[in-house]
Amino acid sequence: MISQLSWKIGGQQGEGVESTDRIFSTALNRLGYYLYGYRHFSSRIKGGHTNNKIRISTKPIRGISDDLDILVAFDQETIDLNAHELRANGVVVADAKFNPTMPEGIQARLFPVPITAIAEELGTSLFKNMVASGASWALLGLPLEVFNKAVEEEFGRKGPAVVEKNVEAVRRGAEFVLELAGGPIPEFQLEPADGKQKLFMIGNDAIGLGAVAAGCRFMPAYPITPASEVMEYLIKVLPKFGGTVIQTEDEIAAITMAIGANYGGVRALTASAGPGLSLMMEAIGLAGMTETPVVIVDTQRGGPSTGLPTKIEQSDVLAMIYGTHGEIPKIVLAPSSIEDCFYDTIEAFNLAEKWQCPVILLTDLQLSLGKQSSELLDFKQVVIDRGALVTEAPPLEENKLFKRYEFTENGVSPRVIPGMKNGLHHVTGVEHDQDGRPSESPVNRQKMMDKRMEKMKHIKIRNPILVDAKHDNPDLLIINMSSTGGTIDEGRGRLEKDGIKTNRATVRQLHPFPTEELKPYMDKAKQVVVVEYNATGQLTQLIKLNVGQADKIRSVLKYNGNPFLPSEIYKECKELTLVWQH
Structure with a gap:
């Protein structure tokens, strides 16, 4: 028996590759295996080659493997593009419909399965992803009952008739390939998993969950790959906690709405990728000048311009640090795991309010969209720190304003929510004095710049x-x-x-x-x-x-x-x- 194995499915985008991978990996997660997934997908909505690779292990893993044990192919292109990863005596489960052939020099076993034909016999070619799943699952010798449970969870909302058809598709695919192969493949039999409950999620979902736990109740955002799942997660979850998600007309509106919400005392974030962050830079400078907390997620992808929107890159680093015009205090964090995405999002909100500045959470496409196993999260670690937020302002002298930008030793001034008694102050994007009134005094300018930048000398996160x-x-x-x-x-x-x-x-x-x-x-x-x-x-x-x-x-x-x-x-x-x- 083996302790780990790699499985990949490929085809044209829109053929059901994603749902096949999702059900296959969900069933493995139910058994307690550790998983690490990588999605290779086209920037088109439909069409273009796509593949999902899942690494399965009895021990924690945090990366994809060099090689491949099982390849499920819906078309010849999948074999041609991915067969080089197959180890000697690897297996290809291919749809017999396209008369699959193996590239020269590849020592792998080819099992042509009438995937489309079986699906059409059941009523529609849409069932072919379940036929393929059943075939590859059977080769591992794993119990079909567990897989069928995952199928029920995926399609249960469509009614028992649909579930029954999908379960039948799984059974037919399994039976055909087992007859073809003479039973489960001995060298692909996985050692039993530990059976412990594990989370299985993408980084974007962990960020969304972290935002909810941190007390975030508003997200304005514009959809963009690979950040959209943060918004999609919060669309489902935030209303349950009295929160709201708004799809804005562009990223400029998203960041300014997030800044406005934070100014009003509501924890808010927005999420985008490189092109969207470029549009946000002026407003990020506004948050720095007005010392308004805001959390921004940048899910890095291939650039510049539209670049490679569905591929991995880490090329926004310097832009996130130096992109704004002028100089402001700013924090840039880079989580490195699913757990980090959750805990760092909470810390980002605390840091933003503690230091009254923008905090950018910098991930990359693999961490954002790669589905991975994670240990259960410890919600006892969640601590909310709202910094120098004043809940009761002292009485003001006649004709005086609240010193919102008061000079302090560490650069952090008392902060009030608009409308608070005795909290009257001025807010502007131009340089200002301690009351917030516009000021072009050279002496005041230097003192205000020193005050804001003083914060940078004191900022430290847990485990930098x-x-x-x-x-x-x-x-x-x-x-x-x-x-x-x-x-x-x-x-x-x-x-x-x-x-x-x-x-x-x-x-x-x-x-x-x-x-x-x-x-x-x-x-x-x-x-x-x-x-x-x-x-x-x-x-x-x-x-x-x-x-x-x-x-x-x-x-x-x-x-x-x-x-x-x-x-x-x-x-x-x-x-x-x-x-x-x-």
């Missing part, structure tokens, strides 16, 4: 870096951000077998940069490699700017839209190590 340091003086320190940690750790495992001692540091607070936390680990390492999805080494630039040690830093970059594989991390780091040694 996550470190896996097995060695006191490693040959290599690998630094990353966001979704790449699990893949890096697998590559590190292979490097360790070659005698190369490695540590990993994941940067979670990108701005202000956690120099003092990262520097000791860089000091101890002989060499440093920074792994990121962009062409210019944006995280590398931040490290050189804030920590230095440029002479021992190298970048491993990928920007073709595809995620890193463990073998690529191993190969690139091994080659760099050999270069350094010589």
Whole structure:
């Protein structure tokens, strides 16, 4: 028996690839397996090749695998594009309708199954995803009862007749492939899972859940890949808590509405991707100047312009830190796991109110949309910190205003909700004095800038870096951000077998940069490699700017839209190590 296995399904977008993957993985989750999924999909609504890959394991996993055990193909293109991933003696379950053939040199077993024909016998070709699911599930030798339960959950709202047809499609697919293969494939039999309950969700859903737990009750947003699921989640959930989601006409309206809601005392966020964040930059500057808290989610994708809207990239880093005109206090966080997405969203709301500034939560497409197993979340950790929000303002002297922008030691001034007795103050996007009245005084300008920027000296989040340091003086320190940690750790495992001692540091607070936390680990390492999805080494630039040690830093970059594989991390780091040694 084996401890892990990789399964992929592919076809044309709109053929049911997504629903097949969803039911297949849901059933595995019910059995207690750890899962990690990656979606490769076209930017078109319908048509264009798409595939979903699921890695199944009895132990926690945080990255996709190099190879593939089972490929389910709805068309020949799926085989041609993905067969190279198949390990020797892997399996292809293909629709017999297109007379599937294997590319030359691929040592895999081909099982042509009349997927479409069976579906049409049951009344419609729409059932073909369930026929394919049943066939691949049967090869693993797993109980059909568990799979059928997942089918019932997926289609139950459509009535018992639809559920019965789908269950029959699963059974027919399973029976056909088992007769063809002579039974379940022995080398694909998974060890039993631990059976423990696990969450199985995408990062966007975890962000949405974190927002609800943080007390967010308003989300204005404009749909954009890969951020839309945050809005879709909150559309379903927020009304249950007295909240509201508004689909705005554009991203400018979304960010200004979010700022307005926060100014009025309601915790609000908006979510978008790179093009949307570009439109928000002027308003983010307004939040900085007026010291209004606001949380913004940027789900990075391939750019520039429309770029690669459905592919992974990490190229918004410098834009999120330096994109606004002028200088404002700003916090940029980069969660690295499903759990981080939940807890960091809560922390983002607390930080925004504590420091009265914009907080940007920076994810990437894989973390946003890749469905992954997660341990159960601990809601006892949820703490709401509203900072210097004043619930009762002191009496004002005659003809005086509340000092909303009062000079303080740490730059944070008392904040009131509009309409509060004795809280009268002026708010404007131009430079202002302590009362909020416009002021162009050079002395006041410098003091106000110093006051706002003073905040940056004090901001620290929980765990600004996550470190896996097995060695006191490693040959290599690998630094990353966001979704790449699990893949890096697998590559590190292979490097360790070659005698190369490695540590990993994941940067979670990108701005202000956690120099003092990262520097000791860089000091101890002989060499440093920074792994990121962009062409210019944006995280590398931040490290050189804030920590230095440029002479021992190298970048491993990928920007073709595809995620890193463990073998690529191993190969690139091994080659760099050999270069350094010589």
